Amino acid sequence: MVRTIAASMALMASALVVPQVAHAESKAEATDAIPMPELTIYHLEGRRSERVVWLMEELGLPYKLEYVRGDLFASMAKVRSLGHEMPMVPTVVIGDQILVESGAIIQTIQNRYAPGKLAPARDSKFYAEHLMWMHFAEGSLAARLFSDYRAWRTTPPTVRSRFVDSEAVVQYSENYLAKNPWFGGPEFSSADIMMMFPLNVATGLNLVDEKKFPNIAAWKEKIRARPAYKRMLAAARPDGMIGNLPPVSQRPPSERK
Numbered sequence: 001m002v003r004t005i006a007a008s009m010a011l012m013a014s015a016l017v018v019p020q021v022a023h024a025e026s027k028a029e030a031t032d033a034i035p036m037p038e039l040t041i042y043h044l045e046g047r048r049s050e051r052v053v054w055l056m057e058e059l060g061l062p063y064k065l066e067y068v069r070g071d072l073f074a075s076m077a078k079v080r081s082l083g084h085e086m087p088m089v090p091t092v093v094i095g096d097q098i099l100v101e102s103g104a105i106i107q108t109i110q111n112r113y114a115p116g117k118l119a120p121a122r123d124s125k126f127y128a129e130h131l132m133w134m135h136f137a138e139g140s141l142a143a144r145l146f147s148d149y150r151a152w153r154t155t156p157p158t159v160r161s162r163f164v165d166s167e168a169v170v171q172y173s174e175n176y177l178a179k180n181p182w183f184g185g186p187e188f189s190s191a192d193i194m195m196m197f198p199l200n201v202a203t204g205l206n207l208v209d210e211k212k213f214p215n216i217a218a219w220k221e222k223i224r225a226r227p228a229y230k231r232m233l234a235a236a237r238p239d240g241m242i243g244n245l246p247p248v249s250q251r252p253p254s255e256r257k
C-alpha cells in the first residue's frame, strides 16, 4: 500500500494525540497524591521486602505486614497462598491488585500516594541520578552479586572476570558516595532504600572486602541511625537475620590495592 506523506503525517499526529487525550482525562495530575487503598506487604525477614516496609515507615503511611516470625518457609507459603503466578518477595497487595518487583512497587507508592517525597526535584540532575541508582540496585548490582555468588560457590575463582563483576559494581557505588552523601545526591531518597539490600549482600556474603569501601560503610552507619530504619527493623526483623546464605570462601584477586 502506498501511503502519502500527508496521510502518514496525519497518522503520526493522531498517534501523538491519543496519549495526550488519555492523560488529560486522568483524574489526578502527576503531582497530586491519590488516596491509598489498604496495602499489605508479604514479607520474608531480612529480604527485599524490607525495602517496602522501610519506605512506608519513612513516609508515615499505613500498611499491613504478613509473615510468620522466624519461619521463612511458612512466610513463603503465605505468599504462595495468594495464587499469584510469580511467588516472590516482596509481593504487595494494593487494593485488589497484586504486585511484585520491589523497585516498581516503591515507585508506584511514591508516585501515587506521596508525590515529591523521598525523591529529588524532577528538574534537578539528581532526579535522574536517583532513578539510575534505583534501577542499578536490582538491574546491575544485585544481578552481578548473585551471579558471582552462584558461580564462586560452585567454582572458587582464581582470576578476575573480564566482565563487570561484584567488585566493579560496588566500586561504582563507592565512587558516587565519595562525591555525594546519598544515592540521590544531597538528600536521602528511595534510591538509598533500594541500594541497602544489595550492598549488605555484597559484604555479608563476602563478595567484596568490606574494608576497601569506607564510603559505603559510613553510608550504612547513617542509614542504621535513621528512626524509620529502626522502626522497620523492629517490625520486619525482630529477631535479627535468619536463614543466612553461607558466604563465599574465596574471591578472585582484587583490582584494588
Ligand SMILES: N[C@@H](CCC(=O)N[C@@H](CS)C(=O)NCC(=O)O)C(=O)O
Pocket (backbone or CB within 6 Å): 044, 047, 048, 049, 087, 088, 089, 090, 100, 101, 102, 103, 138
Ligand atoms: N528483583 C526482585 C527480586 C525478588 C526476589 O528474588 N526476592 C527473593 C527474596 S529477597 C525471593 O523472592 N526469593 C524466593 C525465591 O526466589 O523463591 C525484586 O526486587 O523484588
